[in-house]
Amino acid sequence: MIEAEGLGRGYGEVQALESLDLSVPEGTVCALLGPNGAGKTTAIRILATLLAPDTGTARICGYDVATQGAQVRRRIGLAGQHAAVDEALTGRDNLFILGLMHHLGRRAARARAAELLQRFDLEAAADRPVKGWSGGMRRRLDLIASLIAEPPVLFLDEPTTGLDPHSRDEIHSAVAELTRSGTTVLLTTQYLEEADRLADNLMVIDSGREIAQGTPEELKDLIGARVEVVLPSDEQISQAEQALTALGGDDVAVQEHRVSATVKAGSLTLPELVRHLDELGITLQDTGIRRPTLDEVFLNLTRSTR
Amino acid sequence: MRDALPAAERLLTSVIRNPAFILVLVTAPIVLVLIFGFIFGGAIALPGESSGGQTYREFLLPGLLVMTASNIVPSMVSAAKENHSGLTDRFRSLPISRAAVPAGSALATLVYGVISFSIMMICGLVVGWRIRGSLADTLLAMLILLLFQFSASWIGMYLGYLFDDEETAGQAAILAIPPGMVSNVFVPTESMPAWLGTIAAWNPLSSVAAALRELFGNPSAPTGGAWPLENPVTASLIWTLGLLAVFVPLCTLRYARAGR
Numbered sequence: 001m002i003e004a005e006g007l008g009r010g011y012g013e014v015q016a017l018e019s020l021d022l023s024v025p026e027g028t029v030c031a032l033l034g035p036n037g038a039g040k041t042t043a044i045r046i047l048a049t050l051l052a053p054d055t056g057t058a059r060i061c062g063y064d065v066a067t068q069g070a071q072v073r074r075r076i077g078l079a080g081q082h083a084a085v086d087e088a089l090t091g092r093d094n095l096f097i098l099g100l101m102h103h104l105g106r107r108a109a110r111a112r113a114a115e116l117l118q119r120f121d122l123e124a125a126a127d128r129p130v131k132g133w134s135g136g137m138r139r140r141l142d143l144i145a146s147l148i149a150e151p152p153v154l155f156l157d158e159p160t161t162g163l164d165p166h167s168r169d170e171i172h173s174a175v176a177e178l179t180r181s182g183t184t185v186l187l188t189t190q191y192l193e194e195a196d197r198l199a200d201n202l203m204v205i206d207s208g209r210e211i212a213q214g215t216p217e218e219l220k221d222l223i224g225a226r227v228e229v230v231l232p233s234d235e236q237i238s239q240a241e242q243a244l245t246a247l248g249g250d251d252v253a254v255q256e257h258r259v260s261a262t263v264k265a266g267s268l269t270l271p272e273l274v275r276h277l278d279e280l281g282i283t284l285q286d287t288g289i290r291r292p293t294l295d296e297v298f299l300n301l302t303r304s305t306r
Numbered sequence: 307m308r309d310a311l312p313a314a315e316r317l318l319t320s321v322i323r324n325p326a327f328i329l330v331l332v333t334a335p336i337v338l339v340l341i342f343g344f345i346f347g348g349a350i351a352l353p354g355e356s357s358g359g360q361t362y363r364e365f366l367l368p369g370l371l372v373m374t375a376s377n378i379v380p381s382m383v384s385a386a387k388e389n390h391s392g393l394t395d396r397f398r399s400l401p402i403s404r405a406a407v408p409a410g411s412a413l414a415t416l417v418y419g420v421i422s423f424s425i426m427m428i429c430g431l432v433v434g435w436r437i438r439g440s441l442a443d444t445l446l447a448m449l450i451l452l453l454f455q456f457s458a459s460w461i462g463m464y465l466g467y468l469f470d471d472e473e474t475a476g477q478a479a480i481l482a483i484p485p486g487m488v489s490n491v492f493v494p495t496e497s498m499p500a501w502l503g504t505i506a507a508w509n510p511l512s513s514v515a516a517a518l519r520e521l522f523g524n525p526s527a528p529t530g531g532a533w534p535l536e537n538p539v540t541a542s543l544i545w546t547l548g549l550l551a552v553f554v555p556l557c558t559l560r561y562a563r564a565g566r
Contacts, residue, residue: 045395048395048399049398049399050395050398050399070401073399073400073401074401076399077399078395078396078399080392080395080396081392082391082392084391084392084393084395084396085393086316086320086393088320088323088324089316089319089320089323090323093316093319093320093323097312097313097315097316097319098396098400100311100312100315101309101312101313101397101400101402101406102400102401129323142392145396146396149401
């Protein structure tokens with residue numbers, strides 16, 4: 001549904017996007033992950049026909065974003081970082097006017113507005129001007145404003161940045177609900193937990209370049225698992241260090257009575273670890289093998305390019 | 307063009323929800339007529355008149371209508387503001403013509419225009435302004451006025467998209483004053499130094515004001531032989547259509563490429 005090859009775009013001296021390849025199959029959610037200034041928004045703006053790429057091509061539902069903009073715009077919805085709704089209007093008016101702009105006709109536009117307000121739980125505030133709404137509610141309105149024409153492809157540019165956890169949760173449920181109905185979604189985010197929860201596929205970008213991609217699990221596997229051994233005293237620390245190295249551990253670190261190391265994902269099970277240490281006569285107070293969080297993956301991946 | 311109507315409806319709906327705006331829309335014409343009519347009116351006598359007052363107010367009212375029509379500041383500020391919010395991005399990602407939103411704003415401005423012109427004219431009638439022309443001439447005068455306002459709002463929007471920032475647009479508002487002053491809107495151009503008088507004569511505001519005075523049958527200022535003032539109706543039409551021909555494409559292009 002979304003295909004991009006070699007997308008690049010600069011602003012004067014700054015190369016916001018280097019060369020991005022992207023493929024999002026129909027009905028899946030892809031998350032573009034990256035620190036501020038990584039090029040996420042530039043990518044979305046190019047795909048949504050708001051910005052022309054300097055290099056590369058992109059197709060949405062088979063239509064070229066550079067030459068078939070009108071066809072593309074008929075098939076996309078865009079919700080941005082800042083809630084793009086008219087503050088002077090009520091929530092219902094906002095959706096109604098957008099419905100008219102989508103040529104729904106007055107009656108259908110009214111019905112669609114009412115339906116969306118109800119489905120996303122904004123009915124109570126619907127007839128108050130948006131300027132009095134909370135940030136989370138505005139963002140939800142912005143999200144549903146992009147759904148008026150039921151676009152098959154949806155771009156969400158940092159849909160939850162700056163929201164409190166509760167509002168973030170509401171946006172997450174809304175997005176999850178959309179993907180159940182088969183919408184293809186490309187979202188950008190700085191929150192890894194969000195990508196983990198919503199996306200089928202992740203692409204980590206930094207400085208306008210892809211640095212990794214895959215499912216959340218695959219990305220976690222990239223940096224392996226962290227083994228941690230807690231000893232009752234510092235007597236056996238060096239033995240424990242040797243034991244972990246022997247098991248293929250890297251990056252061995254010692255902190256008080258705690259020895260930790262990184263091992264390849266899936267290379268070591270907890271019973272194996274305990275048995276091995278026991279055989280060496282090392283007394284354990286506590287031990288564990290922990291999958292990395294996506295935050296660790298992210299920091300690990302983006303650190304290397306800095 | 308069909309897509310412009312929802313865009314206009316959006317602005318009009320937001321006005322209906324904003325009582326303060328309505329208050330300003332209604333009181334501004336009244337205040338202008340009273341201030342300029344009685345402050346300038348007491349001091350300025352038209353050439354050939356012994357004193358100002360009544361005659362000046364009859365001369366002034368078409369000028370005030372033109373002054374109001376030429377006010378590009380609201381279009382400029384709201385275009386700059388919208389460009390800055392994400393709203394423009396949303397509209398530009400919709401499957402509608404990229405001229406639709408600016409066209410809708412210009413249409414909405416026209417609606418405010420009809421309201422403020424009507425109030426201003428009623429207020430003018432109260433203080434001594436009269437329509438002495440025929441019905442056809444009066445309607446033509448209204449048409450020219452609205453057309454002029456329509457073209458002015460495209461200029462305003464173009465500048466607003468260009469500045470791309472509400473603050474700058476607000477600061478630039480001061481620059482909207484001189485065109486009204488260097489014209490025959492408030493005073494006849496003949497008392498100006500020759501070079502300034504020539505600029506004033508070729509100022510579109512002067513043509514439109516002179517056209518309105520001619521069509522309403524109000525006292526007019528000496529033309530000094532300048533062609534646009536000798537043929538104000540033709541000159542006004544050429545000016546407004548010319549401005550539209552330049553600024554509609556410029557503004558649409560600017561809007562379509564906003565944020566690039």
